[in-house]
Amino acid sequence: MKFSLPSRRRFLQQAAAIGIAAPAFIRNLRAAPPSETVRHASFGASGMAGADLRAISSHKATKLVCVADVDTASGEALKRDFPEIRVYQDWRELLDKEQKNLDSVNVSTPDHMHAPIGMSALQLGLAMYGQKPLTNDVYETRKLTEYAREKKLVTQMGIQVHSASEYRNAVHLIQEGAIGKVKEVHTWSSKKWGDPSRLPARMDAPPPTLNWNLWLGVMAERPFIGDGYYHPGNWRKRIDFGTGTFGDMGCHIYDPVFGALALTAPVSVRSEGPMPSAHNWANDAIVHYVFPGTKFTAGTTVAVTWYDGDQRPPKAVQELLGKQGMPDQGSIFIGEGGIMLLPHVSQPILLPEEKFKDHPRPKLVISDHWQQFVEAVRGNGQTSAGFDYSGPLTESVLLGGVASRFPKQTLEWDAAHLKFTNVPDANQYIRRDYRKGWEVKGLS
Numbered sequence: 549m550k551f552s553l554p555s556r557r558r559f560l561q562q563a564a565a566i567g568i569a570a571p572a573f574i575r576n577l578r579a580a581p582p583s584e585t586v587r588h589a590s591f592g593a594s595g596m597a598g599a600d601l602r603a604i605s606s607h608k609a610t611k612l613v614c615v616a617d618v619d620t621a622s623g624e625a626l627k628r629d630f631p632e633i634r635v636y637q638d639w640r641e642l643l644d645k646e647q648k649n650l651d652s653v654n655v656s657t658p659d660h661m662h663a664p665i666g667m668s669a670l671q672l673g674l675a676m677y678g679q680k681p682l683t684n685d686v687y688e689t690r691k692l693t694e695y696a697r698e699k700k701l702v703t704q705m706g707i708q709v710h711s712a713s714e715y716r717n718a719v720h721l722i723q724e725g726a727i728g729k730v731k732e733v734h735t736w737s738s739k740k741w742g743d744p745s746r747l748p749a750r751m752d753a754p755p756p757t758l759n760w761n762l763w764l765g766v767m768a769e770r771p772f773i774g775d776g777y778y779h780p781g782n783w784r785k786r787i788d789f790g791t792g793t794f795g796d797m798g799c800h801i802y803d804p805v806f807g808a809l810a811l812t813a814p815v816s817v818r819s820e821g822p823m824p825s826a827h828n829w830a831n832d833a834i835v836h837y838v839f840p841g842t843k844f845t846a847g848t849t850v851a852v853t854w855y856d857g858d859q860r861p862p863k864a865v866q867e868l869l870g871k872q873g874m875p876d877q878g879s880i881f882i883g884e885g886g887i888m889l890l891p892h893v894s895q896p897i898l899l900p901e902e903k904f905k906d907h908p909r910p911k912l913v914i915s916d917h918w919q920q921f922v923e924a925v926r927g928n929g930q931t932s933a934g935f936d937y938s939g940p941l942t943e944s945v946l947l948g949g950v951a952s953r954f955p956k957q958t959l960e961w962d963a964a965h966l967k968f969t970n971v972p973d974a975n976q977y978i979r980r981d982y983r984k985g986w987e988v989k990g991l992s
Contacts, residue, residue, distance in 0.1 A: 814837045
């Protein structure tokens with residue numbers, strides 16, 4: 549079947565129709581021996597996308613077939629290193645023309661397009677490596693997670709430190725009980741993906757290589773603003789396109805907390821930091837989570853608190869580190885029998901040092917996060933951060949952004965029904981609307 553372009557609506561309708569009937573059949577065709585080449589496409593050609601596609605294509609069994617980037621300069625530059633690839637500006641055209649030539653994709657665009665592109669690829673039966681955060685809103689994350697699980701598709705979220713020895717060792721130490729059952733955790737990042745300034749009242753001409761309408765994708769039309777306001781990097785600060793510091797770094801830094809404590813969905817979330825504006829995320833967040841207790845925690849619930857920008861854990865918590873200084877980013881696990889400091893990205897430190905100087909350290913084999921994905925696509929093993937794990941992690945992180953809109957209110961969360969039970973106004977931020985003509989089956 550051929551999609552009629554440039555009709556966005558027709559493409560999405562037809563892609564959805566194929567996605568209902570085809571994935572199981574396509575997947576069976578791709579259940580080939582491990583020696584078979586994995587044919588790969590990248591959505592995004594530079595920045596994090598460039599890092600992802602290079603890491604994935606470095607596997608000897610991978611062939612990079614094509615890329616799509618809304619800025620033709622990025623795509624054409626990539627051809628210097630991959631002269632045989634086909635370059636597209638419109639991701640929909642790539643899926644239309646290349647779907648039969650592909651086994652896997654990485655979606656490494658700005659956050660607002662993770663779900664539309666990712667779901668469209670999943671509906672064609674393609675394995676997906678999705679950059680963090682998995683999606684822009686909680687509803688999208690849930691839908692991608694459910695779809696990938698139902699169709700048994702190979703997935704991996706781009707939290708590459710998850711497979712590194714630093715975080716794997718931290719998870720091992722907590723789960724072996726090195727510091728006893730955990731009473732509370734404090735996590736932070738010094739990054740400032742917020743902007744207190746007002747939206748500039750001007751309209752600039754986009755660069756000639758950039759298709760601004762394609763860059764906006766599912767979000768409402770608006771004028772382009774130059775000087776890097778949106779493109780290529782500051783979109784993280786903008787509410788419609790990024791998810792702030794928490795969305796950027798929370799999926800990394802919460803990962804070993806989530807994994808070590810075997811956390812599920814939080815029961816409540818509360819922001820003590822500043823509100824975002826209508827257009828931009830704020831800096832200096834403080835977000836308090838309460839999660840159900842697990843066999844690795846000290847009580848029936850466990851508190852996990854996030855800080856970013858200039859905010860840090862209370863002085864009393866910092867004093868528990870003794871001579872250890874506070875890293876710019878990391879976590880402090882407070883256990884019944886000790887403390888674990890986990891800088892991002894460094895090996896965990898058990899405190900007090902005198903007590904733990906002879907404690908055996910785990911020696912775990914490092915796993916390459918990207919090549920682990922390729923091997924799973926080839927039928928060798930499984931990914932460690934598939935959407936069944938990284939989806940709930942992302943949902944929890946994104947709830948912090950919702951809570952920041954309701955400072956000093958404890959929002960009680962019903963994960964099963966994707967809603968807050970005590971602050972109905974907060975539910976409008978669980979799911980966003982796509983602009984007309986950009987509807988995606990299963991998301992819109």
